[in-house]
Amino acid sequence: MDTIPVQTHERNQFVNITSLVRESLDRGRIREGFGIVYCPHTTAAITINEAFDPDVVHDMLLWLERQVPHKQAGFRHGEGNSDSHIKASLLGSSATVLVAGGELVLGQWQGVFFCEFDGPRRRNVQIQWLGN
Amino acid sequence: MDTIPVQTHERNQFVNITSLVRESLDRGRIREGFGIVYCPHTTAAITINEAFDPDVVHDMLLWLERQVPHKQAGFRHGEGNSDSHIKASLLGSSATVLVAGGELVLGQWQGVFFCEFDGPRRRNVQIQWLGN
Amino acid sequence: MDTIPVQTHERNQFVNITSLVRESLDRGRIREGFGIVYCPHTTAAITINEAFDPDVVHDMLLWLERQVPHKQAGFRHGEGNSDSHIKASLLGSSATVLVAGGELVLGQWQGVFFCEFDGPRRRNVQIQWLGN
Numbered sequence: 001m002d003t004i005p006v007q008t009h010e011r012n013q014f015v016n017i018t019s020l021v022r023e024s025l026d027r028g029r030i031r032e033g034f035g036i037v038y039c040p041h042t043t044a045a046i047t048i049n050e051a052f053d054p055d056v057v058h059d060m061l062l063w064l065e066r067q068v069p070h071k072q073a074g075f076r077h078g079e080g081n082s083d084s085h086i087k088a089s090l091l092g093s094s095a096t097v098l099v100a101g102g103e104l105v106l107g108q109w110q111g112v113f114f115c116e117f118d119g120p121r122r123r124n125v126q127i128q129w130l131g132n
Numbered sequence: 133m134d135t136i137p138v139q140t141h142e143r144n145q146f147v148n149i150t151s152l153v154r155e156s157l158d159r160g161r162i163r164e165g166f167g168i169v170y171c172p173h174t175t176a177a178i179t180i181n182e183a184f185d186p187d188v189v190h191d192m193l194l195w196l197e198r199q200v201p202h203k204q205a206g207f208r209h210g211e212g213n214s215d216s217h218i219k220a221s222l223l224g225s226s227a228t229v230l231v232a233g234g235e236l237v238l239g240q241w242q243g244v245f246f247c248e249f250d251g252p253r254r255r256n257v258q259i260q261w262l263g264n
Numbered sequence: 265m266d267t268i269p270v271q272t273h274e275r276n277q278f279v280n281i282t283s284l285v286r287e288s289l290d291r292g293r294i295r296e297g298f299g300i301v302y303c304p305h306t307t308a309a310i311t312i313n314e315a316f317d318p319d320v321v322h323d324m325l326l327w328l329e330r331q332v333p334h335k336q337a338g339f340r341h342g343e344g345n346s347d348s349h350i351k352a353s354l355l356g357s358s359a360t361v362l363v364a365g366g367e368l369v370l371g372q373w374q375g376v377f378f379c380e381f382d383g384p385r386r387r388n389v390q391i392q393w394l395g396n
Contacts, residue, residue: 001296001362001364001369032133032260033260033262034168034260034262036298036360036362038360038362038369039371040369040370040371040372040374041371041373041374042312042313042314042320042371042373042374047221047224047225048174048221048225049174049217049220049221049225050174050217053209053210053211055208055209055210055214056174056209056214056217058208058209059204059206059207059208059209059214059217059218060214060217060218060221062204062206062207063200063204063214063218067199067331068327072323072326072327074323074326075323075326076319076322076323077317077319077320077322077323078317078319079317082319082320082323082324082327085313085314085320085323085324086323086324086327088313089311089312089313089324089355090222090354090355091221091222092224092311092356092359093311093312093313093359093360093374094359094360095224095225095226096168096170096225096226096228096360098133098168098170098258098260100133100260105133105170105172105258106172107171107172107173107174108172109173109174110172110173110174110225126362126369128296128297128298128362128364130262130297130298130394130395131262164265164392165392165394166300166392166394179353179356179357180306180353180357181306181349181352181353181357182306182349185341185342185343187340187341187342187346188306188341188346188349190340190341191336191338191339191340191341191346191349191350192346192349192350192353194336194338194339195332195336195346195350199331222354223353223354224356227356227357227358228300228302228357228358228360230265230300230302230390230392232265232392237265237302237304237390238304239303239304239305239306240304241305241306242304242305242306242357262394263394
């Protein structure tokens with residue numbers, strides 16, 4: 001299992017980690033199978049989406065900020081980051097990537113993102129490969 | 133790895149692909165393990181939900197349309213389909229299905245859906261099986 | 265594959281099933297690989313999030329209740345639980361957990377939750393392990 005550090009710089013930020021996932025695959029040496037890109041944090045997530053136009057990430061973060069505002073009436077959690085936990089579960093703690101012929105099988109526009117929702121922080125991503 | 137074409141007919145549409153997943157399993161020849169049903173597109177997703185009453189899908193699409201409207205103030209992405217990208221990440225780029233005794237292990241009411249959020253388009257679903 | 269019963273007591277409730285997942289791993293006997301924690305129901309889900317302060321779960325359920333109210337204009341599904349199906353797809357039908365050195369690799373604050381959205385009910389969780 002690979003553990004890869006990721007430094008984030010904003011409270012809410014998507015970091016494109018596609019090249020880190022590819023490098024991990026090169027170390028993992030499977031040719032057919034899949035990998036789990038896992039986030040061990042409860043206020044961050046992993047998602048796969050468009051990695052070409054950064055405006056897509058801008059718009060996704062804008063929507064998340066509007067739908068899950070930082071402070072909300074009735075919230076009890078003392079750390080004041082319940083919005084971060086909610087966003088984490090909406091996007092999910094891991095993403096699965098396919099491997100064929102020793103290569104990541106991503107769609108043409110797809111990239112893998114580490115989604116920070118309570119930064120800036122030093123984070124980790126864990127990657128496990130399984131196959132032949 | 134199987135690549136299966138899916139033709140969609142609406143901008144927002146859930147296509148029940150359960151029988152296609154079953155056919156892929158028959159080709160994949162594992163008896164115990166699991167499969168990844170993967171969407172290589174950034175404006176579509178995979179989800180598992182009720183496949184019996186089509187009104188469930190109607191209501192899910194209605195809610196998504198209300199919560200993630202097509203046009204929103206502040207959106208920058210030039211293609212005008214940021215709502216599609218957001219819905220894609222909310223539902224997720226893949227679903228995992230279990231296999232036991234050579235059969236898909238779905239709950240009684242569950243089906244696997246390809247979720248189109250920027251159709252109509254010709255799409256693909258990729259399926260990878262791993263096990264014994 | 266393990267099938268584990270879970271009894272829920274509220275309409276909307278997160279049940280911490282981390283210890284059940286650990287017990288299943290002990291039976292599954294893999295040392296390196298991963299497991300799929302799968303929900304075979306269409307009005308419930310699996311998520312990984314903070315298991316330390318119960319106020320986090322309170323706030324997540326409050327947000328879900330506000331964003332996906334029980335009754336909504338235009339909903340057609342006769343059972344009246346479309347909100348439950350929507351929440352299920354937002355959080356997802358399964359979560360993947362990593363295994364290294366024979367142990368679950370969860371982050372410090374992470375736990376695995378069965379998310380009930382149409383309880384109280386007697387439910388099942390299915391867990392499949394794959395690795396060495």
